[in-house]
Amino acid sequence: MSREYVDKYLAETQEIVNKISREEIVKSISILKTLREQQGRLFILGVGGSAANASHAVNDFRKIGGIETYAPTDNVSELTARTNDEGWETTFCEWLKTSRIQKQDAVMVFSVGGGSETTSLNIVNALKLAKVQGSRIISIVSRNGGYAKEVSDACILIPVVDEKRITPHAEGWQGVIWHLLVNAIV
Numbered sequence: 001m002s003r004e005y006v007d008k009y010l011a012e013t014q015e016i017v018n019k020i021s022r023e024e025i026v027k028s029i030s031i032l033k034t035l036r037e038q039q040g041r042l043f044i045l046g047v048g049g050s051a052a053n054a055s056h057a058v059n060d061f062r063k064i065g066g067i068e069t070y071a072p073t074d075n076v077s078e079l080t081a082r083t084n085d086e087g088w089e090t091t092f093c094e095w096l097k098t099s100r101i102q103k104q105d106a107v108m109v110f111s112v113g114g115g116s117e118t119t120s121l122n123i124v125n126a127l128k129l130a131k132v133q134g135s136r137i138i139s140i141v142s143r144n145g146g147y148a149k150e151v152s153d154a155c156i157l158i159p160v161v162d163e164k165r166i167t168p169h170a171e172g173w174q175g176v177i178w179h180l181l182v183n184a185i186v
Contacts, residue, residue: 012161016169019159025177027154028138029184031106035067035136036185038104042069045092045123046110049171053110057178065182070099092126103134110178112170114139114146127151140177142170 035042042061046054051073061069072095073079082091101107107130109115115124124147130137131151139148142158143166149155158173160166 009165012165012169015161016159016173021156024154024156025180028156028181031136031138031154032065032067032181032185035104035106036065040102040104040106041099042067042106042108043096043099043101044069044071044108044110045126046071046073047120047123049167050110050112050174053171053174053178056175057108057110060178060182065185089121089125092122093129096126096129101130101133101135105133106136106138109137109139109141109148109152110174111139111141111146111148112167113143114141114148116146120146123148140174142166
């Protein structure tokens with residue numbers, strides 16, 4: 001049973017390799033190169049496991065990619081204060097307002113579903129603000145991509161290959177993709 005599961009999971013991983021959009025990855029690379037040339041900042045948003053990925057990606061984009069990069073979830077004191085005082089739905093957009101997000105900046109979203117009218121509203125509201133400010137948006141999402149896919153300048157959609165393993169594939173592939181992007185711009 002264990003070997004069978006391993007073979008299935010790795011076969012699904014190979015299926016994702018074959019299906020993922022190379023065009024959207026290339027668009028993302030182009031956005032990141034322009035962002036660095038224009039000395040814009042990159043803000044990475046994620047919740048749950050995607051927040052942990054955002055923290056790791058901040059390090060890589062800063063240290064390896066040479067882009068000034070931040071994640072609002074890296075400051076748990078501010079995040080929880082905003083959640084307590086203002087509500088979860090506005091945590092990221094209010095953080096971006098304080099960071100004075102501008103046109104030359106970009107937002108990168110790590111999310112399994114990409115947000116909707118009922119889920120990940122903090123991501124949805126942050127993306128609405130980013131659009132108003134004219135910032136570029138890159139998303140690495142799965143399922144149907146949700147709101148993030150609708151508003152992104154580049155959306156890397158992790159294909160659903162098995163309904164039971166959407167989250168592990170989505171969050172695992174966030175790491176594969178951000179490492180690809182970081183190393184493509186050096």
